[in-house]
Amino acid sequence: MNYRILIVDDSPLLRATARRAVLQAGAAPDNVREAKNGREALDALAKAPADIVLLDINMPVMDGFEFVEQKAKNPALAGVKVALVTTEGNKKRLDRMTQLGVVHYLRKPFEPEELRALVSELFQEGK
C-alpha cells in the first residue's frame, strides 16, 4: 500500500498505537512518519507530502485546531486528508473542523480495531 501517512500526537504511546494500526491496515512502514505537534507536522509536510494525517487536537506548541487552520490556508496541502483522533467532543469546535474540510473523526478512547477501520476507510476513499 503506497499511501503516505503522518501520525501527529504528542503522546509517544498513542503514536506507537496508531503506527501499529496503520501498519495492520496495510501501510508500508517506510510510508509512515510521526510528528509531536502541529508545527512539526507542517514542517514534515513541507519537506515531503503525505496523503493522510491522523491528528490529535490537544498538543503543545501548535494544537490540532491551528494545524487544520494553517493547512486550509495552504493550497499545496489541499489534497491531504485529515482524520481527527482526539479526546475533543465539543460540537462547536468539531463543527469548525468540518467547515475546514475535516470529515473523519475518531474519539479517544477507541478500540484498536476502530482505528484500523478508519485507516482502511481512508485507503478505500483514495483508490
Added chain:
Amino acid sequence: MNAVTGSDFSKTVRSALERMAFVNTEPGEDTAGEVLAQAFGHAVVDIAAPSSRMTLVVSATPGMIREIAGGMMGLEPEEVDIDEHGRATLAELANILGGELVMKLGGETIEMRMGLPGEATDETTGAHLDHIGAGHGWACVIAGDTGRLLVAMAEW
C-alpha cells in the same frame, strides 16, 4: 453542567481501559493512600468549566502501567519498559480520562477547556487528595490483575 460522582466515573474509567487496552478491571478495595504508596508516578490535567475549575489526578502502580501500555501497544505486560513508557502512559491516561470527564460534565455543548497533561509530584498529588478529603471532589480506585489505578478529581 452535569453532576459526576466517583462511582459514576469509576465505570467510565473501567470502560475506557477495556476499550483502548483490553484491560479488565474491578472497583478496587484499596484506599487512595495505599495506591499512592505503591505508585510509579502521577499525572494531572486541569479542566476549566464556565463557573469552576477542576484538576484530574491519575496515579498508577507499575503493574497497572504495564497492563495498559502493553494492551495499547500489543505487548505482553512484562515486555513493557516502564522507564521508557511509564510517564507517557500516565500522561495519556490523564488526557483520555480528562476528555471523558469533560464529556460527562458538559456533554457536546457546554464550553469547557482541558489543559495539557503534566507530571505531578508525590507532594502535589497528596495535596490534591487532602483537598478532596476536605469535601472538594472525589476519588476512585480501579483494580487490575497486577496493579492499581487511582483517579481523583479536585474541585477548586
